[in-house]
Amino acid sequence: MSEHQQSLTTLIKRLEAATSRLEDLASSSASSAAVSNNLSRNSVGGQPAAVSSQNNDAIVSGEVPPALAAYDELIEGPLKNFLELSKAVGGLVEDQSHVVEDSFIAQRDFIYITTQSSKPNIETIMELLKPTQQAIEKVCEYRENNRPSPLLDHLSTVSEGICALGWITIEQKPAPFVEDLRDSSRFFANRVITNYKNTDKSHVDWANSFVFLLTELQNYVKKCHTTGLVWNPKVS
Numbered sequence: 612m613s614e615h616q617q618s619l620t621t622l623i624k625r626l627e628a629a630t631s632r633l634e635d636l637a638s639s640s641a642s643s644a645a646v647s648n649n650l651s652r653n654s655v656g657g658q659p660a661a662v663s664s665q666n667n668d669a670i671v672s673g674e675v676p677p678a679l680a681a682y683d684e685l686i687e688g689p690l691k692n693f694l695e696l697s698k699a700v701g702g703l704v705e706d707q708s709h710v711v712e713d714s715f716i717a718q719r720d721f722i723y724i725t726t727q728s729s730k731p732n733i734e735t736i737m738e739l740l741k742p743t744q745q746a747i748e749k750v751c752e753y754r755e756n757n758r759p760s761p762l763l764d765h766l767s768t769v770s771e772g773i774c775a776l777g778w779i780t781i782e783q784k785p786a787p788f789v790e791d792l793r794d795s796s797r798f799f800a801n802r803v804i805t806n807y808k809n810t811d812k813s814h815v816d817w818a819n820s821f822v823f824l825l826t827e828l829q830n831y832v833k834k835c836h837t838t839g840l841v842w843n844p845k846v847s
Contacts, residue, residue, distance in 0.1 A: 676726040678835040682719050685831050689824040690715055696817040704765045704817070707753040711769060714746035718776050722840075730842040740779070747773050764802045768818060772796030772825050778832050779840050786833040793825035 675683065690712065697708030721739055730736075750773045754766040775792040778785035800818040807814035 676723075679719070679723055679726055681831055681835050682722055685824075685827055686715055686719065689820070689827045693817075693820040693824050696813065696820045699813045700762075700765070700817050703753060703757055703760055703762050707750060707766060707769055710746055710749045710753070711773060714743060714750060714773060714776055717742035717746050718779065721779065725840055725842045727846065728843060729846045743776060743779075747776060764799050764806065765814070765817070768796050768799040768803060768821055771799055772821060775825055775828060778828075778836070782839040785836060785839055786829050789825065789829040789832055793822060793829060796825060797822050 694708050694712060697705045697711075721743060724739060731739075751770045754763065754770040757763070757766060760766065772792055772795065775789040775796075778789050781788050800822050803818040804815050807818075
């Protein structure tokens with residue numbers, strides 16, 4: 612089997628594994644609270660539109676739930692730094708980084724909903740996860756569609772690591788899942804560092820920034836979602 616075929620097979624298996632974990636989420640008792648399927652992308656600190664919930668005090672007062680505030684710090688810090696360094700490298704790396712941003716914003720929207728709603732049915736959960744899944748797939752397409760590129764190791768660094776956002780599908784202790792994918796990403800990041808350490812430090816800084824982003828994602832998950840993503844039990 613060629614390296615290209617192996618990479619495609621690995622990607623497909625990861626996406627299939629994430630989908631199967633959604634079935635596990637549905638197996639536990641859960642409320643079927645109505646949650647809007649239509650999300651609008653807003654600036655960090657805002658909320659997706661039309662979330663059905665009886666617990667709107669935090670929204671009215673402008674208070675951001677702790678788990679969401681911590682995720683905003685991830686976006687405003689490590690993610691923002693990665694985006695800036697991607698712009699410095701330019702080309703396909705910069706293009707791919709925009710979709711990475713889309714992936715994190717989509718996940719933020721999903722996390723916001725979990726803070727304002729009890730767990731809905733499996734169909735609703737799968738619908739809510741679609742923006743994140745679609746963005747992840749687009750990130751990975753950059754590697755698969757640009758294998759002749761001299762920036763292939765860069766594209767592979769991100770493609771290997773972006774699936775770490777699938778931690779939201781894991782019920783118990785999702786942090787190790789993020790760690791495993793960070794380590795897969797680091798393999799390609801180290802190749803970038805080796806190839807550019809004596810020629811262009813911006814590429815080295817870029818590679819380190821993405822690994823650091825995943826490390827901070829792992830820390831976020833470990834701190835805010837130690838035993839898995841939790842929906843708001845106070846909302847009926």
